[in-house]
Structures are given as structure tokens and as C-alpha cells.
Amino acid sequence: MIRTRQGKVTAIKASRPGITEIMVEIPGEGIQKAYNYDLLTGSVEEGHTVILNTTAVAKKLGTGGAHFVMANVSAPTRDAREAGHIMKLRYSPCQVKVLAAEEQDSPHSAAIKNTESLAGTPVVVGALHSMLAPAAAGIKAATAGRARVVYVMTDGAALPLMLSNLAHNLRESGLIDAMITCGHAFGGDWETVNIYTALLTAKAVARADVIVVAMGPGIVGTASRFGFTGVEQGEIINAVNILGGRPVAIPRISFADPRERHRGISHHTVTALGKIALTTCTVVLPELPDADQTGLLREQIARAWPEDKHRVVAADGGPALEELERRGIEVTSMGRGPADDPAFFLAAGAAGIYAAGLALPGE
Known part of the structure; x- marks a missing residue:
């Protein structure tokens, strides 16, 4: 099962396109590192409240060496009307819609x-x-x-x-x-x-x-x-x-x-x-x-x-x-x-x- 915790973002450590490394204070567990995938859960800022998947770190698996943001409680709801009909991570809570290169709405479909x-x-x-x-x-x-x-x-x-x-x-x-x-x-x-x-x-x-x-x-x-x-x-x-x-x-x-x-x-x-x-x-x-x-x-x-x-x-x-x-x-x-x-x-x-x-x- 997924182990989840809620925490508050205390710092933005680093970012590059699509991913933000943050520090999150988790009640009773201290301040720990987490990753936010911007494509999945939107942008994140200091002070935001986030829901974390802490399973791998709790099991000492070392996957990524950090927790992962599942949802940003403080961020506004994102608009899902952009182009694309292909779902990745299908039928999971993190399923994400993309515009696949080969689908009909893509400008590359014919090629x-x-x-x-x-x-x-x-x-x-x-x-x-x-x-x-x-x-x-x-x-x-x-x-x-x-x-x-x-x-x-x-x-x-x-x-x-x-x-x-x-x-x-x-x-x-x-x-x-x-x-x-x-x-x-x-x-x-x-x-x-x-x-x-x-x-x-x-x-x-x-x-x-x-x-x-x-x-x-x-x-x-x-x-x-x-x-x-x-x-x-x-x-x-x-x-x-x-x-x-x-x-x-x-x-x-x-x-x-x-x-x-x-x-x-x-x-x-x-x-x-x-x-x-x-x-x-x-x-x-x-x-x-x-x-x-x-x-x-x-x-x-x-x-x-x-x-x-x-x-x-x-x-x-x-x-x-x-x-x-x-x-x-x-x-x-x-x-x-x-x-x-x-x-x-x-x-x-x-x-x-x-x-x-x-x-x-x-x-």
C-alpha cells in the first residue's frame, strides 16, 4: 500500500524544466527532501501544503532518495483542456494526459x-x-x-x-x-x-x-x-x-x-x-x-x-x-x-x- 504524509514546503532547493526539488516539514518526522513533478501536480511554492508518497524512503529503498508530491493542497485546480487524448500512468491516481506524437491532433501525425x-x-x-x-x-x-x-x-x-x-x-x-x-x-x-x-x-x-x-x-x-x-x-x-x-x-x-x-x-x-x-x-x-x-x-x-x-x-x-x-x-x-x-x-x-x-x- 502507499504510505502518505502531509507536509508544508519549507524551501525550494532546486528546479529545472518539469521538476522541483523541495524541503518539506512533516509533523513528527522533521524536514525531508521531496520532488514535485510540475506536469503532474503543478508549480509549488514555499508555504504550500502537499500530500507526499513516502513509501520508498520509509522502506529504505532509496528510490530517488526522496519523497514525491502526490497533490498540492494549496495550488489552484489545473485546467485539463489542453490538446491531447493519450493518458499515461493510466488508471492510477497520477494518470497524466499528453499529446502523443502519433495521435490525430498532433502536427506530426501524418509524418x-x-x-x-x-x-x-x-x-x-x-x-x-x-x-x-x-x-x-x-x-x-x-x-x-x-x-x-x-x-x-x-x-x-x-x-x-x-x-x-x-x-x-x-x-x-x-x-x-x-x-x-x-x-x-x-x-x-x-x-x-x-x-x-x-x-x-x-x-x-x-x-x-x-x-x-x-x-x-x-x-x-x-x-x-x-x-x-x-x-x-x-x-x-x-x-x-x-x-x-x-x-x-x-x-x-x-x-x-x-x-x-x-x-x-x-x-x-x-x-x-x-x-x-x-x-x-x-x-x-x-x-x-x-x-x-x-x-x-x-x-x-x-x-x-x-x-x-x-x-x-x-x-x-x-x-x-x-x-x-x-x-x-x-x-x-x-x-x-x-x-x-x-x-x-x-x-x-x-x-x-x-x-x-x-x-x-x-x-
Whole structure:
């Protein structure tokens, strides 16, 4: 069940488009941090009384590290007559109306309806939100910034795009040119109903040279073979092939994760590419200085799926990490940065660099 509390806003700590970080005094529990999604609950000001969802923090799950505003008692009722008929978070107390790019009232409806193919557009498919930055940086580094990069955020993890500091920083730095949210995810430059129309919107409306697809922050995992939201990587690869794109998969690689199931090639990658993906893709391995690590990756892949199922290539992901550093973008995954777990970030960067070569040959 949802744990709710009422509190009074004591301070506005920070804000960026779509989200406001606030401090709220909760009777008997002190002053605590919360997030307000402006699209859902309107603007918030100091002194407002708000209703909070405190479930995750009370369970010490650390989701977002804060509470979330469910309703602003002090704010006036919002007008819901704006254009759009598609509901996201459907049949929940937080359902939100959006104008989907493909619906009839959208100015982009005809363009999407008349586009049935990605026409060979490369699509980098990641399994974690933290893969987004090095992948995008690799694309930009390999093309001297010329390639137009469009990020498609799925609903495999966090649903509000505005929660992601990383996505905001990547746009501000110019590493991402446009963003699309699909399924129940919301907050992108364009809203779409599913991964297929998201990919077509990226091609026909956002004019992507390279598309990067990954969930938002907060992957769900259970340590079981199929019980993690990253299985969507295989499903997305299928979608890209159905639409005539060129899928490039980022393998989840780590030599710093203490869990054996994630050492070298993660069991997430083995399941998503070996079992869920029914069509082929290119798997990009990073060039690593440690020959033993490279050897282990090759051995694991040889056991993960039939040799002829996917094309396996290698690329240098180093320029992607250099590009991130040059633009002042700090990245982490599971609390580790490139210095702690270089193989993880080099893999994502290598995939971006390889995809850039498909989009703009000769760069």
C-alpha cells in the first residue's frame, strides 16, 4: 500500500524544466527532501501544503532518495483542456494526459503515419540508463559533433524523464539533441505510445542520425534469469529490425561488480541477447588493455548464444570517455565511475562510436 504524509514546503532547493526539488516539514518526522513533478501536480511554492508518497524512503529503498508530491493542497485546480487524448500512468491516481506524437491532433501525425521504416538508421540499444552518456559521447566524438543524437527513454524504470539529472546535463552539453518518451514514460520533447512509434518519431520528426534507446534511472532486478526490466533490450532489438533499422547492442560488462552473475558479460546481456532477442544485432566489445579480460569476454559470448546469431565486433571506446571529460559530464553506474569500472563505460562508448560509423561513414 502507499504510505502518505502531509507536509508544508519549507524551501525550494532546486528546479529545472518539469521538476522541483523541495524541503518539506512533516509533523513528527522533521524536514525531508521531496520532488514535485510540475506536469503532474503543478508549480509549488514555499508555504504550500502537499500530500507526499513516502513509501520508498520509509522502506529504505532509496528510490530517488526522496519523497514525491502526490497533490498540492494549496495550488489552484489545473485546467485539463489542453490538446491531447493519450493518458499515461493510466488508471492510477497520477494518470497524466499528453499529446502523443502519433495521435490525430498532433502536427506530426501524418509524418509518422507515412513513415514505416527506419531506412537503415543505426539504433544503439542499452540496458541501463548509465549507458546513455558514454554512448551519446561516442557518437559525437566519432563525428566531431555532426551526428544528430536522439534519446528514446522507455518505461522500463523511472517513468518521468525529468527525474534524470544525466539526461538534462547531456542535453545542456549538446551530447543529446532531442528526447522522446514512450509507453508510460513521459516528459520528452515528444510523447509516444510504444517503442515502435518512438523509433519512427525519432526518424521522421526528430531527424535522428543515430538513435539511443535505454530506460530511465532505476532498473529493477531480482537476481533471477528473467526477472529484470533489462530484458527489454532484446525486445527493442526485435523492434528495430522489424522497422528496418540497424540495432547495435551495448553489452553490460563489469570487472568491478562483486556479484559473480555480473562479472565480465552480465547475465542480463546473456538473457536479453541470447533468449529474448529473436533477431540479429551487432554486439560491440570494448578494446581492453587486459588480455585476460578480453579472453573471458570472448569465452562468455561463445557460450551465450549460437555463433551465427549476432555479429560481434570490437571498437575503442576511449574517445567517448575523453569527450565526457572534455564536456564536464560526470557519470557513474552502481556508484562506480570510469576510473573504478572502465570496461562498463568503454563498452557503451564503443557502441556509440561503432554506430556513428554506420550513420556517417568515413567520419
